[in-house]
Amino acid sequence: MIRVMKSIPYGQKGALIFAPMEGVTDEPYRLAMSRLYPEWDYYSTDFYRVPTVGNISVKTLREHFGESVFKKNEIRKKTTYQILTTARAQTEDVVRAINELDVDHLDLNLGCPSKKVNAHRGGAYLLSDLDELRRIIRIIRQNFDRTFTVKIRIGYRDDSNFVDRLKLFEDEGVEAITLHARTRDQLYQGIADWSYIKEAVKNVSIPVIGNGDVWNVHDVVRMFEECGCHAIMIGRGALKTPWLATLYKEFSKNLDFISDEYLLSIRTEHLQLYFHELEKEYRKVELSDGHILKRFKSFSRYLFDDYQDGEKVRGNFLRSENLSQFKYFLDTL
Ligand SMILES: Cc1cc2nc3c(=O)[nH]c(=O)nc-3n(C[C@H](O)[C@H](O)[C@H](O)COP(=O)(O)O)c2cc1C
Structure with a gap:
């Protein structure tokens, strides 16, 4: 044993x-x-x-x-x-x-x-x-x-x-x-x-x-x-x-x-970092743009809940037709 x-x-x-x-x-x-x-x-x-x-x-x-x-x-x-x-x-x-x-x-x-x-x-x-x-x-x-x-x-x-x-x-x-x-x-x-x-x-x-x-x-x-x-x-x-x-x-x-305003302001910054680092790792294992987009959409479930019009914001991300569009929405959050 x-x-x-x-x-x-x-x-x-x-x-x-x-x-x-x-x-x-x-x-x-x-x-x-x-x-x-x-x-x-x-x-x-x-x-x-x-x-x-x-x-x-x-x-x-x-x-x-x-x-x-x-x-x-x-x-x-x-x-x-x-x-x-x-x-x-x-x-x-x-x-x-x-x-x-x-x-x-x-x-x-x-x-x-x-x-x-x-x-x-x-x-x-x-x-x-x-x-x-x-x-x-x-x-x-x-x-x-x-x-x-x-x-x-x-x-x-x-x-x-x-x-x-x-x-x-x-x-x-x-x-x-x-x-x-x-x-x-x-x-x-x-x-x-x-x-x-x-x-x-x-x-x-x-x-x-x-x-x-x-x-x-x-x-x-x-x-x-x-x-x-x-x-x-x-x-x-x-x-x-x-x-x-x-x-x-x-x-x-x-x-x-911790205030709601503070949390929301850092959320936008962190989201950029989050998706950027994830993309870097997915590229290393040669995931295609399409697969990366699919992953990103599946991670979007809760990320935008705290924004005003959170449903609408999430909808934009979920409807992105390609990775560039997803990143465009991130840049304009
Ligand atoms: C998308 C998703 C996948 C999960 N996969 C696993 C898993 O592979 N193994 C596991 O033990 N629990 C899994 N869970 C359960 C979570 O680890 C956790 O126990 C559960 O979500 C409750 O915690 P929470 O309220 O903090 O989400 C999964 C949960 C989610 C939402």
């Missing part, structure tokens, strides 16, 4: 983590963000789906993390490798292969609400089957000798076995739990119920990372205060304000200094 080397997952208390997001947090995106906003303490790959059949390709496994990330030690150390698996998939082989790579931190996705993923008994489905869950956790724990964490929701249909599940993770050697405070059935409806994060902090002695509906610096401060969590993971709020960690480091002790 592999001997586990203990470390503090997600560093010291108070870390901010850029959430894993499929279709967003690939290698070029993470490289651009870590250069532009080094204030984010951690990043994660989106999930690598462990295959049920076929050969395991080490090349594919490496590419999911990113060849350039392997070479940049500072970024490598800040990057979590996330996997999604099922009882039938080749978990042991994949985890052994990842263990051979220079990866410090592996995370298991137990929150994915996709119907297809859940029908194959993966993602959040596993929250409803403690035996299957325990078996998978054990396989991973026994085959990965560095930091191993899980990312969960409150439960599958409802919150049954919420505390039992937390204890299961702790007993089986999981080193931290990220909790998106919604059930699987809630998908993204309503507002995340942070009281479950507080409850989790009370019930386990391993670090709990709070997640769900953190949109601005005030929310970050409030989640730390209300829940006492070790760190906070931010998804859609990071898509809306990719410089949120920078703002937090600057203003968390002076919340009164």
